[in-house]
Amino acid sequence: MRKKLKETRIKKNIEVKEIARKLKISESYYYKIEQGKRNPTITLAKDIADLLGSTVDEIFFDDNLDETSKETA
Structure with missing residues (x-):
């Protein structure tokens, strides 16, 4: 789940320091x-x-949906 969060932040070239300050x-x-x-x-x-x-779903939930669908397949 959080892997997507980190990947998105890195792709956007935003450092943790910057995102934490803005938030x-x-x-x-x-x-x-x-x-x-x-x-x-x-x-x-x-x-x-x-x-x-991005969206909350894309960052926090899409990976879980993919994992769940793999388990039921």
């Missing part, structure tokens, strides 16, 4: 979200997706 959260908190150790609020997830030019 008004600590860098360590953002890292924990990327590592799957913390779950963002819905509002924060939307803000992250907006900042990365």
